[in-house]
Amino acid sequence: MTIQPSVCPHDCPSACALDVELDAAGRVKRLHGAKEHPHTQGIICAKVARYTELVYHERRLTTPLKRIGAKGEGKFAAIGWDEALDEVAERFRQAAERFGPETVWPYQYAGTMGLVMRNSIERLRNVMGYSNQLFTICSTVGGAGWLAGVGSKLGTDMREIAQSDLIVIWGTNVVATQIQVMTFVTQAKRQRGAKLVVIDPYRNATAQKADIHLMLRPGTDGALAAAVMHVLLKEGLADRDYLAKFTDFGPDVAAHFEARTPAWAAEITGLSVEEIVSFARLYGGTKRSYLRLGFGFTRQRNGAVATHAVSCLPAVTGAWQVEGGGALINDSDCFRQLKKSLLTGEDAARRGVRTLDMSRIGAVLTGDRRDIGNGPPVTAMLIQNTNPMVVAPDSKRVRAGFLRDDLFVCVHEQRMSETALMADIVLPATTFLEHDDLYASYGTSFLQVAKAVIAPQGEARSNHEVIRALAQRLGARHPGFDMTGWELIDATLARSAFPGAEELARRRWIDLAPDFETAHFLKGFGHSDGRFRFKPDWGDATLPVFPDHAPLIDEPDHEHPFRLVTAPAHSFLNSSFNETPSSRKAEGAPVAMVHPADLDRLNLADGATLRIGNKQGSLLVAARAFDGVQRGVVIVEGLWANADFEEGAGINLLTSADVIPPVGGAPFHDTKVWLRTAYRDG
Numbered sequence: 233m234t235i236q237p238s239v240c241p242h243d244c245p246s247a248c249a250l251d252v253e254l255d256a257a258g259r260v261k262r263l264h265g266a267k268e269h270p271h272t273q274g275i276i277c278a279k280v281a282r283y284t285e286l287v288y289h290e291r292r293l294t295t296p297l298k299r300i301g302a303k304g305e306g307k308f309a310a311i312g313w314d315e316a317l318d319e320v321a322e323r324f325r326q327a328a329e330r331f332g333p334e335t336v337w338p339y340q341y342a343g344t345m346g347l348v349m350r351n352s353i354e355r356l357r358n359v360m361g362y363s364n365q366l367f368t369i370c371s372t373v374g375g376a377g378w379l380a381g382v383g384s385k386l387g388t389d390m391r392e393i394a395q396s397d398l399i400v401i402w403g404t405n406v407v408a409t410q411i412q413v414m415t416f417v418t419q420a421k422r423q424r425g426a427k428l429v430v431i432d433p434y435r436n437a438t439a440q441k442a443d444i445h446l447m448l449r450p451g452t453d454g455a456l457a458a459a460v461m462h463v464l465l466k467e468g469l470a471d472r473d474y475l476a477k478f479t480d481f482g483p484d485v486a487a488h489f490e491a492r493t494p495a496w497a498a499e500i501t502g503l504s505v506e507e508i509v510s511f512a513r514l515y516g517g518t519k520r521s522y523l524r525l526g527f528g529f530t531r532q533r534n535g536a537v538a539t540h541a542v543s544c545l546p547a548v549t550g551a552w553q554v555e556g557g558g559a560l561i562n563d564s565d566c567f568r569q570l571k572k573s574l575l576t577g578e579d580a581a582r583r584g585v586r587t588l589d590m591s592r593i594g595a596v597l598t599g600d601r602r603d604i605g606n607g608p609p610v611t612a613m614l615i616q617n618t619n620p621m622v623v624a625p626d627s628k629r630v631r632a633g634f635l636r637d638d639l640f641v642c643v644h645e646q647r648m649s650e651t652a653l654m655a656d657i658v659l660p661a662t663t664f665l666e667h668d669d670l671y672a673s674y675g676t677s678f679l680q681v682a683k684a685v686i687a688p689q690g691e692a693r694s695n696h697e698v699i700r701a702l703a704q705r706l707g708a709r710h711p712g713f714d715m716t717g718w719e720l721i722d723a724t725l726a727r728s729a730f731p732g733a734e735e736l737a738r739r740r741w742i743d744l745a746p747d748f749e750t751a752h753f754l755k756g757f758g759h760s761d762g763r764f765r766f767k768p769d770w771g772d773a774t775l776p777v778f779p780d781h782a783p784l785i786d787e788p789d790h791e792h793p794f795r796l797v798t799a800p801a802h803s804f805l806n807s808s809f810n811e812t813p814s815s816r817k818a819e820g821a822p823v824a825m826v827h828p829a830d831l832d833r834l835n836l837a838d839g840a841t842l843r844i845g846n847k848q849g850s851l852l853v854a855a856r857a858f859d860g861v862q863r864g865v866v867i868v869e870g871l872w873a874n875a876d877f878e879e880g881a882g883i884n885l886l887t888s889a890d891v892i893p894p895v896g897g898a899p900f901h902d903t904k905v906w907l908r909t910a911y912r913d914g
């Protein structure tokens with residue numbers, strides 16, 4: 233048995249340092265968290281620990297494929313790499329000749345967070361002048377709300393949770409999505425008797441571990457935050473000196489909060505006045521209070537406003553001033569020193585190229601002029617690191633787009649995903665254990681590098697290799713295309729004044745955490761005047777002037793009396809693990825969690841199949857009686873494959889691709905629906 237170092241590439245804030253166990257034959261056996269890594273501390277999630285299921289999956293793609301049946305039918309023939317790459321390049325060339333380069337839309341997201349494998353496609357995009365992508369599907373809304381107040385993507389290092397007396401986890405199920413937060417919470421509880429408060433619309437695994445769970449209605453977080461600030465100000469729990477020194481707080485802001493009473497918020501959130509007041513007193517009475525904001529509560533039409541409102545809390549109490557106090561949503565500015573142009577080709581970007589919103593892929597592919605503007609239709613795509621047939625909203629429209637006969641699609645994937653099934657050419661991709669890469673993070677401050685620990689399975693090739701081969705065929709020139717992945721890492725590190733690739737590999741990680749004063753904004757917040765903003769600049773968007781509840785959400789009505797939240801399942805990560813045997817066994821099957829009283833009213837039994845729908849469509853799913861939600865709320869955890877639902881349509885059939893102000897994003901947890909006794913179409 234040998235152990236090789238690596239780094240988890242998945243879309244998770246932790247970017248865990250890994251010890252990969254190999255057997256005598258060089259096959260991967262199990263993955264472990266690196267014990268000496270200050271954030272990982274030897275603990276990783278079960279789905280990645282059992283990564284062998286993914287590496288050696290029976291549906292792992294091992295050779296390039298060409299479609300020989302109808303689109304989506306799943307009939308492919310194996311072909312050679314040269315034939316496959318020649319065809320992709322030729323189809324891109326033909327498309328660009330007919331419509332101009334913007335007709336080609338390279339499409340990617342965070343299936344791997346490795347900087348080389350994620351950004352090579354950007355280099356091709358930039359050099360060729362292909363359509364740009366607006367990356368809105370995950371963190372954009374939360375980022376906009378946070379930046380509106382704080383002004384930079386920094387915050388209190390998560391290791392400081394261990395020094396906190398009160399940890400508030402707001403809108404994220406970290407037991408499922410970032411287990412290391414709970415490591416630090418456990419340390420704080422053991423060492424200091426810290427309290428844990430979880431604010432979330434349902435009693436998920438994290439809420440089950442909380443001392444207090446505030447189970448509010450989805451999309452009402454801004455109201456709760458505003459009412460908490462009302463209490464803090466009214467009861468002398470605000471730090472007036474801090475407010476005067478570090479923020480734009482003034483009499484107008486104070487006057488605004490006078491009307492944001494706990495009774496007002498109780499009406500909106502469904503919480504009791506007592507719950508709101510006692511939480512406010514606990515928060516205001518605990519200086520070492522750590523607020524971990526998640527992205528879950530941001531996936532609402534009012535998500536940016538709500539994020540901003542929540543981010544105001546430590547500015548009112550002055551919790552930023554002490555160790556273990558403050559807040560965090562995203563730490564990615566720790567990596568500002570990285571000069572990424574060799575990876576991304578941003579230095580070669582052409583002016584005036586249109587940008588298409590990735591969350592609006594259904595609208596884009598069906599030719600919605602609001603999305604494609606006066607430019608050409610998208611007629612050619614290369615897709616890496618994402619599975620839009622499952623993960624994108626408004627999936628009926630996404631499917632209609634992919635079915636277009638005049639659209640050429642190449643998907644580079646590890647398994648035959650439902651997006652790959654719609655492709656003309658499918659290329660087999662390496663897993664992170666089969667290629668070299670460089671890793672930053674959006675939840676920790678560690679820069680890490682990892683070398684391949686096993687050879688590529690079958691004929692799989694890395695993203696970077698595929699992009700290099702296409703660039704060569706398309707005549708794309710950039711220094712990044714002339715380097716191996718390892719050379720790119722080394723050159724990027726050198727440009728960024730970091731140790732070289734071999735040195736970083738030897739050290740495994742470098743901690744780029746800013747000093748205490750910077751992370752706690754004691755030298756000023758990210759805005760030019762250094763002040764936290766209670767009065768954000770929302771640009772052209774018409775959004776509340778002060779921290780507030782914005783009544784923009786998809787409110788239930790007579791026809792649609794329920795609100796649907798599509799939260800992440802414990803054993804999946806978007807759609808990445810929804811085919812691995814242990815994850816599927818742990819999750820069972822898709823279910824709709826509904827309050828027992830609502831099931832009674834609908835005459836539905838626990839376990840019965842129900843139909844859930846709205847104006848976009850409907851689907852069948854088993855009902856589970858669950859009293860860990862308010863009445864009128866439905867939770868469907870995922871993301872299950874579309875094929876896992878009886879009629880082949882997954883939960884994103886129901887979610888909207890409406891654009892969240894001010895800068896975009898998809899309202900995945902903001903959907904009014906009806907529930908009915910099951911009837912089967914046809």
Ligand code: SF4
Pocket residue numbers: 240241242243244245246247248276277280281409410411412805
């Ligand atoms: S906790 Fe997150 S970073 Fe760590 S192994 Fe699991 S998915 Fe990867």
